[in-house]
Amino acid sequence: MTTQPQEHAAYDFAYVQEKWLPIWDKLEPFKSGRADDPRPKKYVLDMFPYPSGDLHMGHAEAYALGDVIARYWIQKGFNVMHPIGWDAFGLPAENAAIKRNADPREWTYENIAVQKSSMRRYACSFDWDRVFNTCDPEYYKWNQWLFIELHKRGLAYRKDSAVNWCPGCQTVLANEQVVAGLCERCDSAVTKKKLNQWYFKITDYADRLLDDMEQLEGKWPEKVLQMQRNWIGRSQGANVQFEIEGRDEPVTIYTTRPDTLYGATFMVVAADSALAAELAAGGPVEKEFNDYLESVKAASDIDRLATDRPKTGVDLKRFAINPVNGAKLPIWASDYVLADYGTGAIMAVPAHDQRDLDFAKAMKLPVQVVVQTDEEDPAVTFVATTGDGVLVNSGSLNGLNKADAIAKITAELEAKGLGKSARNYRLRDWLVSRQRFWGTPIPIVHCDKCGEVPVPADQLPLTLPSAKDIDLKPKGQSPLAAATDWVNTTCPSCGAPALRDSDTMDTFVDSSWYFLRYPSSTNDKEPFSRADIDTWLPVDQYVGGVTHAILHLLYSRFFTKVLNDMGMLGFNEPFTRLLNQGMVLMDGSAMSKSRGNLVRLSDELENHGVDAIRLSMVFAGPPEDDVDWADVSPSGSVKFLSRAWRLSGDVTSAPGVDFSTGDLSLRKATHKALHDAAFAVESFRFNVAIARVMELVNATRKAVDSGCGAADPAVREAVEAIAIMLSLVAPFTAEEMWERLGHKPAIATAGWPEVDPALLVADEVEAVIQINGKIKGRINVSPSISDADLEAAALAHADIVKELNGAAPKKVIARAPKLVNIVL
RNA sequence: GCCCCCGUAGUCCAAUGGCAGAGACAGAGGACUUAAAAUCCUUCCAGUGUCGGUUCGAGUCCGACCGGGGGCACCA
Numbered sequence: 001m002t003t004q005p006q007e008h009a010a011y012d013f014a015y016v017q018e019k020w021l022p023i024w025d026k027l028e029p030f031k032s033g034r035a036d037d038p039r040p041k042k043y044v045l046d047m048f049p050y051p052s053g054d055l056h057m058g059h060a061e062a063y064a065l066g067d068v069i070a071r072y073w074i075q076k077g078f079n080v081m082h083p084i085g086w087d088a089f090g091l092p093a094e095n096a097a098i099k100r101n102a103d104p105r106e107w108t109y110e111n112i113a114v115q116k117s118s119m120r121r122y123a124c125s126f127d128w129d130r131v132f133n134t135c136d137p138e139y140y141k142w143n144q145w146l147f148i149e150l151h152k153r154g155l156a157y158r159k160d161s162a163v164n165w166c167p168g169c170q171t172v173l174a175n176e177q178v179v180a181g182l183c184e185r186c187d188s189a190v191t192k193k194k195l196n197q198w199y200f201k202i203t204d205y206a207d208r209l210l211d212d213m214e215q216l217e218g219k220w221p222e223k224v225l226q227m228q229r230n231w232i233g234r235s236q237g238a239n240v241q242f243e244i245e246g247r248d249e250p251v252t253i254y255t256t257r258p259d260t261l262y263g264a265t266f267m268v269v270a271a272d273s274a275l276a277a278e279l280a281a282g283g284p285v286e287k288e289f290n291d292y293l294e295s296v297k298a299a300s301d302i303d304r305l306a307t308d309r310p311k312t313g314v315d316l317k318r319f320a321i322n323p324v325n326g327a328k329l330p331i332w333a334s335d336y337v338l339a340d341y342g343t344g345a346i347m348a349v350p351a352h353d354q355r356d357l358d359f360a361k362a363m364k365l366p367v368q369v370v371v372q373t374d375e376e377d378p379a380v381t382f383v384a385t386t387g388d389g390v391l392v393n394s395g396s397l398n399g400l401n402k403a404d405a406i407a408k409i410t411a412e413l414e415a416k417g418l419g420k421s422a423r424n425y426r427l428r429d430w431l432v433s434r435q436r437f438w439g440t441p442i443p444i445v446h447c448d449k450c451g452e453v454p455v456p457a458d459q460l461p462l463t464l465p466s467a468k469d470i471d472l473k474p475k476g477q478s479p480l481a482a483a484t485d486w487v488n489t490t491c492p493s494c495g496a497p498a499l500r501d502s503d504t505m506d507t508f509v510d511s512s513w514y515f516l517r518y519p520s521s522t523n524d525k526e527p528f529s530r531a532d533i534d535t536w537l538p539v540d541q542y543v544g545g546v547t548h549a550i551l552h553l554l555y556s557r558f559f560t561k562v563l564n565d566m567g568m569l570g571f572n573e574p575f576t577r578l579l580n581q582g583m584v585l586m587d588g589s590a591m592s593k594s595r596g597n598l599v600r601l602s603d604e605l606e607n608h609g610v611d612a613i614r615l616s617m618v619f620a621g622p623p624e625d626d627v628d629w630a631d632v633s634p635s636g637s638v639k640f641l642s643r644a645w646r647l648s649g650d651v652t653s654a655p656g657v658d659f660s661t662g663d664l665s666l667r668k669a670t671h672k673a674l675h676d677a678a679f680a681v682e683s684f685r686f687n688v689a690i691a692r693v694m695e696l697v698n699a700t701r702k703a704v705d706s707g708c709g710a711a712d713p714a715v716r717e718a719v720e721a722i723a724i725m726l727s728l729v730a731p732f733t734a735e736e737m738w739e740r741l742g743h744k745p746a747i748a749t750a751g752w753p754e755v756d757p758a759l760l761v762a763d764e765v766e767a768v769i770q771i772n773g774k775i776k777g778r779i780n781v782s783p784s785i786s787d788a789d790l791e792a793a794a795l796a797h798a799d800i801v802k803e804l805n806g807a808a809p810k811k812v813i814a815r816a817p818k819l820v821n822i823v824l
Numbered sequence: 825g826c827c828c829c830c831g832u833a834g835u836c837c838a839a840u841g842g843c844a845g846a847g848a849c850a851g852a853g854g855a856c857u858u859a860a861a862a863u864c865c866u867u868c869c870a871g872u873g874u875c876g877g878u879u880c881g882a883g884u885c886c887g888a889c890c891g892g893g894g895g896c897a898c899c900a
Contacts, residue, residue: 336898691847773881
């Protein structure tokens with residue numbers, strides 16, 4: 001660092017950063033919830049981080065964006081709560097602990113401390129009084145309390161089911177941990193395993209999760225709503241009963257095409273369903289079926305995911321009776337029918353369903369066309385016809401179209417008690433058990449006599465034991481099961497010896513309600529108080545990555561609805577507005593050490609300063625787009641910030657000077673920038689907002705150097721506006737400018753200057769004159785000119801008179817004050 | 825296979841259906857300087873992926889296609 005101050009030197013960002021941090025610590029400009037605060041509230045929330053090492057470039061983008069929003073609303077006079085915490089349970093800590101033979105607590109709390117201090121240096125506008133970590137017993141106590149509440153309501157239950165199993169890690173995997181059929185951690189091929197596990201009954205809320213999205217229309221990204229709809233996957237159809245020869249009970253199938261009932265030529269049951277085993281038992285094909293079932297079970301997800309897999313199956317030599325025409329349909333078992341969707345059995349209509357047709361082709365089964373379309377015969381082409389058409393070969397349905405046929409056959413079936421209209425969902429219940437240590441212990445005691453007994457509320461939290469004497473290595477069972485002192489207990493109900501549930505909860509449980517805890521973060525009587533909730537919730541603005549578009553957001557919405565039903569909340573959607581930021585890439589791909597394109601945030605901050613990195617992130621493009629770090633210029637940001645900062649040294653008028661006497665054109669530029677930047681921020685076009693500030697900086701530079709001069713009050717007004725607008729994205733530079741302008745910190749609460757509408761009106765605008773849409777002339781007019789006056793002025797314009805050459809216009813469109821189009 | 829989003833200068837990106845360029849990066853030139861850096865100024869660069877339609881007028885709306893990205897995926 002040179003000691004000789006240079007006249008045009010860039011300001012010293014490192015010095016400025018160190019200077020202001022302790023002052024801000026003292027002033028606490030972002031403290032929310034003072035009892036006497038008269039300002040209207042705004043809850044701005046960033047998705048809380050997982051403490052996996054220090055902050056990286058992705059965090060830098062996310063928190064820069066959340067900060068712009070939070071700081072904007074503060075400047076606009078709102079009482080903003082902008083909290084932060086840590087999503088601190090999870091696998092990476094456990095893996096690190098195994099590697100270092102340590103307790104996951106150490107690694108986790110060390111990383112939280114590192115991230116916390118980085119956030120402070122990054123000047124995040126967080127309210128540090130509300131911090132909590134999900135691995136704190138004071139927090140996960142309430143996970144356990146909620147679990148028990150769900151259990152009471154039948155929304156937490158256990159069942160046997162085929163779950164994702166990684167043979168490498170010896171553990172169950174969540175769906176999201178299975179990437180293209182492989183374990184995301186060890187790349188082993190994932191298989192299915194039948195296990196007894198805890199589930200949350202999210203399917204009870206499928207319709208509400210779908211229908212309540214109406215409230216979010218236009219406020220959440222359309223893409224996210226689409227993904228959630230897709231994930232829930234509601235379909236409308238009918239359940240139809242088929243008698244089975246030699247079986248007392250009929251079998252119910254689900255179909256979305258009851259209109260094609262007459263085209264059913266066989267039935268298929270899921271190979272891994274109880275029904276398939278029952279139908280095969282004792283019959284001639286029992287051995288063949290069992291062999292087939294074995295091969296199906298052994299198939300990995302990779303195999304199941306292959307799209308052009310040949311169809312396989314076993315003819316069970318049993319028959320179903322088509323209720324509409326008495327036809328005898330052979331029953332097959334196959335893995336192309338899913339046991340856990342619908343009823344696990346289908347009627348196969350090969351003419352009008354491609355999968356059924358593929359199966360019919362492989363097994364040489366008949367194809368019966370019942371909907372006449374203008375497409376070619378599926379029995380010949382082996383391309384199923386799925387479009388609308390006229391029903392044929394279908395008894396009472398003949399001659400109808402698809403929609404009418406569906407209505408008619410459904411009514412007929414219902415009248416005969418053979419079926420009824422039904423809905424199905426792609427959404428499955430949420431598997432919440434994990435065979436892992438570093439999570440919330442499931443607060444249930446298993447008693448031989450009393451069954452599943454919840455841990456009494458006064459014994460919560462049920463804390464995790466120390467990891468010191470526990471082998472955390474995955475071996476197919478929770479490490480807690482081996483902690484005998486912990487697992488062995490007595491039944492809270494009868495007092496007999498009993499065992500604790502040794503599984504822990506999915507960490508998504510932690511994050512499904514954390515946003516409700518911030519307003520009550522120190523409350524040890526309840527998870528949150530209704531008064532706090534009514535004050536602050538719902539979240540006005542949620543900011544986070546699109547990676548959470550389905551799971552986290554769906555689970556949070558589910559919890560909110562459950563808590564609403566429990567009377568603990570007065571709303572049913574937790575996040576009023578959602579902003580998804582894109583990813584930070586390098587040279588077109590995600591950053592990773594192995595790819596060799598990792599950009600270290602700490603290096604960037606060291607080289608360019610906090611403000612320049614924040615500015616670069618926000619200016620790079622629309623927030624939801626990915627940022628390719630190769631395309632942005634942090635040194636360009638430094639240059640701009642220095643340019644803005646230099647202006648604060650040029651101002652010679654005193655603070656408080658009357659702006660109204662200042663240079664009019666610069667004043668108009670200032671007020672237009674304030675107006676446009678505010679509009680841009682509110683519509684999440686932060687890059688545009690910054691462009692407006694850049695324009696004002698350029699205009700002010702010109703005014704100082706070759707215009708009204710540095711002493712003009714308009715220059716002070718402009719530079720103060722620049723500082724306040726910059727405070728959203730470059731807080732250090734802005735604070736330094738504010739001080740040089742003669743003001744006291746903190747600029748964060750200085751307030752957005754009021755825009756004078758009179759200064760937004762231009763004196764004169766240039767109107768364009770077109771002939772047949774082509775520009776032929778321009779005239780300067782008053783902004784308040786009428787359409788008629790503008791039209792007259794245009795027709796009188798010398799160039800236009802010449803161009804028209806006496807021809808009479810067919811039509812003249814005038815759009816005062818901008819445009820006239822003369823149509824010939 | 826089904827669904828969604830996006831294609832604008834060399835690059836990143838702006839543009840309530842009304843002058844395609846706001847802003848920036850990179851490039852070129854100039855001023856200042858012994859020189860360089862820094863600073864200041866000036867400047868080059870596309871007719872909006874393709875074809876068709878609606879309109880007085882289309883980057884913007886509609887349709888098809890091409891290219892890129894994403895989600896779901898044997899869900900009956």
